Amino acid sequence: xxxxxxxxxxxxxxxFRQGGDGAMAVIFFVLAALLFPFGLGPEPEALARxxxxxxxxxxxxxxxxxxxxxxxxxWEDGSLDLIALSPLPLELVVLAKALGHWLVSGLPxxxxxxxxxxxxxxxPAGLPRLVLALALGTPTLSLLGAVxxxxxxxxxxxxxLVSLLVLPLxxxxxxxxxxxxxxxxxxxxxxxxxxxxxLLAVALPLCPWAAAAALRQALD
Amino acid sequence: xxxxxRGLAAARGERPLFxxxxxxxxxxxxxxxxxxxxxxxxxxxxLAAGFGRxxxxxxxxxxxxxxxxxxxxxxxxxxxGHQEALKPALSAVEMLRFWSDLAERPLRDPAEPxxxxxxGHKAATPCRFLSSGQRRRLALARLVAWTAPLWLLDEPTVxxxxxxxxxxxxxxxxxxxxxxxxxxxxxxxxxxxxxxxLSLADFPPPRPRVTAEW
Numbered sequence: 001x002x003x004x005x006x007x008x009x010x011x012x013x014x015x016f017r018q019g020g021d022g023a024m025a026v027i028f029f030v031l032a033a034l035l036f037p038f039g040l041g042p043e044p045e046a047l048a049r050x051x052x053x054x055x056x057x058x059x060x061x062x063x064x065x066x067x068x069x070x071x072x073x074x075w076e077d078g079s080l081d082l083i084a085l086s087p088l089p090l091e092l093v094v095l096a097k098a099l100g101h102w103l104v105s106g107l108p109x110x111x112x113x114x115x116x117x118x119x120x121x122x123x124p125a126g127l128p129r130l131v132l133a134l135a136l137g138t139p140t141l142s143l144l145g146a147v148x149x150x151x152x153x154x155x156x157x158x159x160x161l162v163s164l165l166v167l168p169l170x171x172x173x174x175x176x177x178x179x180x181x182x183x184x185x186x187x188x189x190x191x192x193x194x195x196x197x198x199l200l201a202v203a204l205p206l207c208p209w210a211a212a213a214a215l216r217q218a219l220d
Numbered sequence: 221x222x223x224x225x226r227g228l229a230a231a232r233g234e235r236p237l238f239x240x241x242x243x244x245x246x247x248x249x250x251x252x253x254x255x256x257x258x259x260x261x262x263x264x265x266x267l268a269a270g271f272g273r274x275x276x277x278x279x280x281x282x283x284x285x286x287x288x289x290x291x292x293x294x295x296x297x298x299x300x301g302h303q304e305a306l307k308p309a310l311s312a313v314e315m316l317r318f319w320s321d322l323a324e325r326p327l328r329d330p331a332e333p334x335x336x337x338x339x340g341h342k343a344a345t346p347c348r349f350l351s352s353g354q355r356r357r358l359a360l361a362r363l364v365a366w367t368a369p370l371w372l373l374d375e376p377t378v379x380x381x382x383x384x385x386x387x388x389x390x391x392x393x394x395x396x397x398x399x400x401x402x403x404x405x406x407x408x409x410x411x412x413x414x415x416x417x418l419s420l421a422d423f424p425p426p427r428p429r430v431t432a433e434w
Contacts (some may be wrong), residue, residue, distance in 0.1 A: 006321030087294075143221065
């Protein structure tokens with residue numbers, strides 16, 4: 001467990017020292033979401049109807065921002081060799097990396113999302129459900145992203161390739177995430193929340209396993 | 221403690237590097253790999269670290285093929301590749317602490333390995349301010365930070381001054397006296413006595429057979 005903690009703490013430390021990726025994801029999320037009133041027009045009813053969709057699509061795109069660097073930096077400077085040589089199984093390496101990615105770029109979104117949604121005239125009563133759906137959905141985004149990042153390791157234009165690879169896989173999360181907090185939907189959204197939880201429960205063991213297999217290929 | 225290679229052949233991508241290579245190392249042995257650039261020294265060391273698979277032959281540790289029990293084998297090696305694996309934003313001591321925690325061998329006193337490599341005064345310096353020789357020294361400080369019987373060193377002497385060269389030679393000498401094994405590649409003669417040397421140029425791959433297409 002020492003090695004898992006060491007890897008996670010190092011990633012967090014690097015993210016804070018270099019100041020970039022995490023803050024960038026939140027700023028991108030807020031700025032891009034605020035473009036919509038200009039594009040869609042300022043009618044409160046239209047914005048309120050689309051707010052959930054806007055928040056989710058932006059959260060999806062924000063989580064992609066730092067993804068191509070997830071393993072790339074460690075691979076380029078030789079750190080990944082040392083990580084692979086350590087007693088920590090590669091599956092747990094991926095888990096630590098995905099957790100780091102979520103803490104830096106997913107967790108801040110949970111705080112920013114209610115603010116953005118409110119600015120888009122979203123009904124405050126739906127906010128807890130929106131945040132809960134994001135809390136269950138964004139870790140899955142980070143896990144799926146880790147698979148994409150591992151698969152594109154060493155490829156040219158990895159950033160674009162990751163997006164092309166990961167975005168289609170994230171569609172189910174988008175569908176259930178939006179439905180969970182959609183004011184137009186019938187029911188209280190608890191079914192969708194449970195589906196999001198189930199998707200996370202499936203991704204939690206499967207994604208690290210798949211990404212670890214891809215990393216092994218890249219290291220050979 | 222025995223590292224043996226039998227009939228080893230490797231390729232980088234499609235290009236064969238060497239073939240029919242063999243050696244047997246026991247406690248206290250130092251093997252120096254030589255050969256022109258691109259002859260496969262780094263590839264051989266990576267194979268010995270368990271990265272990739274040979275195209276023929278096998279490497280074994282204590283009579284067991286590496287792939288059979290990679291995890292416990294890797295716990296016994298120090299691999300210093302040609303890249304230093306340093307993060308510009310972390311300090312030298314943070315780097316060293318991370319490596320040893322990652323290896324599940326937490327350091328009691330990180331100052332000691334740094335001082336052993338003459339980096340005592342650079343402990344708090346972020347790696348982006350280290351010179352290339354100092355970066356090399358920091359990577360090599362791992363060898364002192366925790367013990368491992370087998371050292372695989374890829375060009376450990378690149379960019380080092382005479383003082384550091386002496387330090388490394390001393391470390392290797394002490395390691396072999398303590399019963400360790402060292403495999404290293406270098407273009408620079410190291411001040412070490414009684415080492416075995418292996419030139420990869422002596423194990424050229426067989427020429428690809430030209431097959432007629434018609």
